[in-house]
Amino acid sequence: MKVFTAQQIYNADKATIERQQISSDELMERAATQIFNWMHLRMQGAPVKIHLFCGIGNNGGDGLALARQLWEHGYNIAVYVVKYSEKRSKDFLTNLDRLKDRKIWPVYLDADSELPSIGPDDIIVDAIFGIGLNRTPDDWVSQLIQHLNKTKAFILSVDIPSGLFTDSVPKDSASVIQSNYVLSFQVPKLVFFLPQTGIYVEQWEVLDIGLDTAYLMETETEYELIAKNEVLQFYRPRTKYSHKGTYGHSLIIGGSYGKIGAVTLASKSALKAGSGLVTAYVPECGYQIVQTSVPEVMVLTNGESLIEAIDFEIEPTVIGIGIGMGTEDKTVKALEKFLKVNKMPLVVDADALNILSKNQNLLQFLPKESILTPHPKELERLVGKWKDDFEKLKKVKEFSEKQNVVMVIKGAHTITFFKGRGYINTTGNPGMATAGSGDTLTGIITGLVAQGYPSLHAAILGVYIHGKSADLSIANKGYQALTATDIIESMGSAFIDLFTSPEKEAPVEVETNEN
Ligand SMILES: NC(=O)C1=CN([C@@H]2O[C@H](COP(=O)(O)OP(=O)(O)OC[C@H]3O[C@@H](n4cnc5c(N)ncnc54)[C@H](OP(=O)(O)O)[C@@H]3O)[C@@H](O)[C@H]2O)[C@@H](O)CC1
Numbered sequence: 001m002k003v004f005t006a007q008q009i010y011n012a013d014k015a016t017i018e019r020q021q022i023s024s025d026e027l028m029e030r031a032a033t034q035i036f037n038w039m040h041l042r043m044q045g046a047p048v049k050i051h052l053f054c055g056i057g058n059n060g061g062d063g064l065a066l067a068r069q070l071w072e073h074g075y076n077i078a079v080y081v082v083k084y085s086e087k088r089s090k091d092f093l094t095n096l097d098r099l100k101d102r103k104i105w106p107v108y109l110d111a112d113s114e115l116p117s118i119g120p121d122d123i124i125v126d127a128i129f130g131i132g133l134n135r136t137p138d139d140w141v142s143q144l145i146q147h148l149n150k151t152k153a154f155i156l157s158v159d160i161p162s163g164l165f166t167d168s169v170p171k172d173s174a175s176v177i178q179s180n181y182v183l184s185f186q187v188p189k190l191v192f193f194l195p196q197t198g199i200y201v202e203q204w205e206v207l208d209i210g211l212d213t214a215y216l217m218e219t220e221t222e223y224e225l226i227a228k229n230e231v232l233q234f235y236r237p238r239t240k241y242s243h244k245g246t247y248g249h250s251l252i253i254g255g256s257y258g259k260i261g262a263v264t265l266a267s268k269s270a271l272k273a274g275s276g277l278v279t280a281y282v283p284e285c286g287y288q289i290v291q292t293s294v295p296e297v298m299v300l301t302n303g304e305s306l307i308e309a310i311d312f313e314i315e316p317t318v319i320g321i322g323i324g325m326g327t328e329d330k331t332v333k334a335l336e337k338f339l340k341v342n343k344m345p346l347v348v349d350a351d352a353l354n355i356l357s358k359n360q361n362l363l364q365f366l367p368k369e370s371i372l373t374p375h376p377k378e379l380e381r382l383v384g385k386w387k388d389d390f391e392k393l394k395k396v397k398e399f400s401e402k403q404n405v406v407m408v409i410k411g412a413h414t415i416t417f418f419k420g421r422g423y424i425n426t427t428g429n430p431g432m433a434t435a436g437s438g439d440t441l442t443g444i445i446t447g448l449v450a451q452g453y454p455s456l457h458a459a460i461l462g463v464y465i466h467g468k469s470a471d472l473s474i475a476n477k478g479y480q481a482l483t484a485t486d487i488i489e490s491m492g493s494a495f496i497d498l499f500t501s502p503e504k505e506a507p508v509e510v511e512t513n514e515n
């Protein structure tokens with residue numbers, strides 16, 4: 001699913017109005033109807049108090065149109081107009097008149113108003129600011145937002161939590177609605193997925209408001225959201241007359257005394273991802289450990305307790321390198337020498353990344369389309385500090401383009417970057433914040449490259465399967481007890497899940513009295 005910018009959404013709006021020959025008011029009505037349907041389906045006429053806070057732009061207009069529809073179906077509503085500006089949008093005014101025609105009188109809020117009283121079991125509809133927010137709200141609006149956040153009421157945001165910008169991090173966290181659920185029109189917004197802005201969104205869902213399909217299909221976006229349908233497009237099925245040679249040979253290089261487990265986890269993951277053969281390259285102290293823990297994996301050794309040279313006679317299809325490897329001088333020299341002669345595709349992680357960060361002249365030796373999988377600290381060492389998430393994305397994009405590598409930026413929503421585009425993963429959970437889960441990812445991606453997946457596809461599918469495996473594991477492990485080994489054990493189920501359970505369906509429409 002593409003992730004559009006605010007400007008692209010406004011353009012889609014315009015294209016829809018022109019091509020479908022509808023008015024902007026009709027489009028607003030569609031948007032409000034979708035939200036009404038969503039609420040009505042769940043509330044079934046329950047007499048819960050619904051407080052609708054509406055701004056004076058089109059987000060507020062959506063809120064007013066929704067208030068009318070709720071009222072027409074007998075819901076218990078209170079409408080507030082948050083007068084943060086003297087300007088009012090045309091469709092806001094149209095919908096305000098429609099409320100007045102029905103003798104529904106909103107409460108007007110300004111800097112001098114008392115804060116409304118809201119019960120813990122009430123519902124708040126947040127339609128104060130939408131994607132038009134372009135500056136930090138005034139103090140009194142921030143105070144209202146803080147007041148709403150403090151209530152125990154469920155907050156449903158229209159399109160985006162009010163106070164959240166679409167293209168920057170809010171300066172003042174107190175001026176953003178802490179939303180329980182966001183109903184986003186047609187497309188999700190990038191800020192739902194970044195660590196500094198995603199925190200305002202507990203859950204989100206897109207509502208189809210029938211924006212022009214041709215515009216949506218033709219418009220190129222910088223970001224794409226990756227769910228099941230997206231990865232299925234490039235999944236490579238196994239064929240009947242294939243053999244282990246068909247599925248490549250992964251070489252996992254890493255480990256040092258006390259950190260052999262990392263290589264064990266990665267090697268096992270490469271196997272479970274479907275690699276035909278897997279060899280681990282570890283110091284001698286790891287020989288028995290790897291052989292005993294994963295009998296399917298072959299083992300090569302060098303050095304006693306750390307890798308001193310990287311030299312082998314096998315011909316792997318791909319090499320995953322760096323996990324648990326350490327950054328001792330001998331290992332640094334070994335990596336340097338190896339990179340200067342290596343021609344094989346690489347998946348670079350952990351200490352190999354740390355060594356590259358300190359010796360940036362080595363970056364030139366990475367084969368093109370190598371995959372780098374830094375966690376936030378490793379990324380900082382590689383590209384330098386960033387002031388916020390948006391600067392981080394910019395730096396990563398530039399780095400990936402300059403070095404011609406696939407960058408996998410690990411986090412709650414891992415984003416894979418390549419050739420100027422970012423692919424945002426939707427699987428995974430906080431249980432994955434556990435030792436070794438990154439080693440597992442390195443193994444999975446390596447195992448996919450071994451089977452012939454192009455680098456970008458291996459990274460995107462690998463990240464998806466890694467997160468999905470963890471999601472399937474938590475059913476009986478919970479977040480706290482989840483380990484990297486559990487993730488590996490669920491990989492089979494994650495692959496099967498690609499074909500068994502369909503992706504979540506589009507929202508169900510409900511008949512209203514008016515149609
Ligand atoms: N295609 C779609 O998806 C559809 C979208 N629709 C809906 O439209 C929403 C976008 O509406 P919108 O453009 O009118 O902007 P909105 O967010 O209501 O803000 C209003 C105005 O406030 C102003 N302003 C900004 N910041 C401010 C501040 N801090 N303090 C004070 N004022 C501030 C700024 O005006 P300015 O003062 O800068 O001229 C801004 O224009 C969208 O989120 C969705 O809900 C649907 O109706 C139909 C289809």
Ligand SMILES: Nc1ncnc2c1ncn2[C@@H]1O[C@H](COP(=O)(O)OP(=O)(O)O)[C@@H](O)[C@H]1O
Pocket residue numbers: 374375410411412413414427428429430431432433434435436437438439440441466
């Ligand atoms: N809160 C979270 N939600 C989803 N995924 C997470 C979360 N925290 C960590 N992860 C995932 O777990 C992995 C952790 O990797 P990393 O930090 O390299 O672990 P390690 O070095 O212990 O192997 C990454 O793939 C990351 O995306």
Ligand SMILES: [K+]
Pocket residue numbers: 059126127128129130157158159160161162
């Ligand atoms: K909103």
